[in-house]
Amino acid sequence: MTEQNRPNVQALIWTGDSLKVLDQRQLPDVSVYDEYRDAEGVAEAIATMRVRGAPAIGIAAAYGVVLSCLRHFDENPADWRARVEADSERLAKSRPTAVNLFWALAQMKAVLDQPSDNPLPALRARAEKIHADDIADNRRMGELGADLLQGAAGVLTHCNTGALATGGYGTALGVIRSAYRRNPLAVYAGETRPWLQGARLTIWELSQDGIPATLIADSAAAWLMKSGAVNWVVVGADRIAANGDTANKIGTYALAVLARQHGVKVMVAAPTSTLDPGIESGNDIEIEQRNPNELLPACYTENSLITAWNPVFDVTPAALISAIVTERGVILNPSEHGVRSLLQ
Known part of the structure; x- marks a missing residue:
C-alpha cells in the first residue's frame, strides 16, 4: 500500500x-x-x-x-x-x-x-x-454515493462505517466524506446503542477529517427527520440478500421505517463482497445475539429475574431502501431489481 x-x-x-x-x-x-x-x-x-x-x-x-x-x-x-x-x-x-x-x-x-x-x-x-x-473500492463507492447526494442539505448516519470499519476511508462514511469535499452539508450521527459506535467512533473519525458533525440520541431521529434537516439516511451493511434485504447494525430498520414516514431516502453503501446472492431474502440471514450483560446494569446477576435481548443486527427490507451503492455501480430501488445483476 x-x-x-x-x-x-x-x-x-x-x-x-x-x-x-x-x-x-x-x-x-x-x-x-x-x-x-x-x-x-x-x-x-x-x-x-x-x-x-x-x-x-x-x-x-x-x-x-x-x-x-x-x-x-x-x-x-x-x-x-x-x-x-x-x-x-x-x-x-x-x-x-x-x-x-x-x-x-x-x-x-x-x-x-x-x-x-x-x-x-x-x-x-x-x-x-x-x-x-x-x-480503492471504498473511494470509488464514495464518489458514486456522493453523486446521489448532490443537493442534499443534510444526512444522518448510523453506527460506524468509516476507516475504522474497513481497510480505510469507509463505506457509508466514505460516501459522506466524498460528498462533503464536493459541497459541505450537515452531518448527523446517531449514538448507536448499546456499543455507542456513533458517539465514540464516527464522531471521532469525522473530527479527524475536519468535518463538522452533530451527535443525536438514537431516539431523536424521528424528530430530526420531521424538522427537515436531513434528506438521506446513509448506512453500511454486513450482509445483503439477493432481493436487496440488508442486515446492518441494530436500529437501521427503525431508521428506514422512520425515513419512509418522513419522505427521507435511504442509501446502503457496501462493497460487492457484502452481497450474498446465495441468500434469497433477509429472513435467511443469521442475526448475532450477544451477551445480555452488555445491556444490563451490573446489579442484575445471572440468576436475576431480569434479562436482556441483545441482537447486534436487524434486517431492513429492500422496499425501504432507495439505493444500494457498491464499487461496481448503483442499484436504484433494489426491491425491483435485486442484486444479482451487479455480480454478473
Whole structure:
C-alpha cells in the first residue's frame, strides 16, 4: 500500500509477520494497538469487537490465515495444512452475520488449494490485495454515493462505517466524506446503542477529517427527520440478500421505517463482497445475539429475574431502501431489481 493511499485512521496495520489491531472499545479516550502473531488472537480480537465492521473483519481474518501459515508451515511440515484449516474454522466462528468474513476466508482457501511448495508468498499477497482493494473500492463507492447526494442539505448516519470499519476511508462514511469535499452539508450521527459506535467512533473519525458533525440520541431521529434537516439516511451493511434485504447494525430498520414516514431516502453503501446472492431474502440471514450483560446494569446477576435481548443486527427490507451503492455501480430501488445483476 503506497503512502498516498494509506488512510489517516487505520484500524489494522500489517507488519509482514504480525497484525496490529486498534482496540476500538477504548476509543476515543485511548488509542491502543494490540499486536497478534497467531490466528487465535485475531479470532479473539474479532469476537470481542476490538476490530469491527464487516470489511475490516474480513481483512483481519485474511491476515489471520497468513499468521496461521507463518506459525505452522515450518513448525509442523507434516500436518501444517490441517492446522491452518482448523485456524480458519476458528476465524469463521468469530462473528456469524458479516458475510465479508466468509468471503475473505474463501479467498484465502483458494490460494491454499493451489499446489505449492511454499504457500506463504501467495497468501501474503492475497491478504494484502484484499486490504488494498478495499480502500480503492471504498473511494470509488464514495464518489458514486456522493453523486446521489448532490443537493442534499443534510444526512444522518448510523453506527460506524468509516476507516475504522474497513481497510480505510469507509463505506457509508466514505460516501459522506466524498460528498462533503464536493459541497459541505450537515452531518448527523446517531449514538448507536448499546456499543455507542456513533458517539465514540464516527464522531471521532469525522473530527479527524475536519468535518463538522452533530451527535443525536438514537431516539431523536424521528424528530430530526420531521424538522427537515436531513434528506438521506446513509448506512453500511454486513450482509445483503439477493432481493436487496440488508442486515446492518441494530436500529437501521427503525431508521428506514422512520425515513419512509418522513419522505427521507435511504442509501446502503457496501462493497460487492457484502452481497450474498446465495441468500434469497433477509429472513435467511443469521442475526448475532450477544451477551445480555452488555445491556444490563451490573446489579442484575445471572440468576436475576431480569434479562436482556441483545441482537447486534436487524434486517431492513429492500422496499425501504432507495439505493444500494457498491464499487461496481448503483442499484436504484433494489426491491425491483435485486442484486444479482451487479455480480454478473
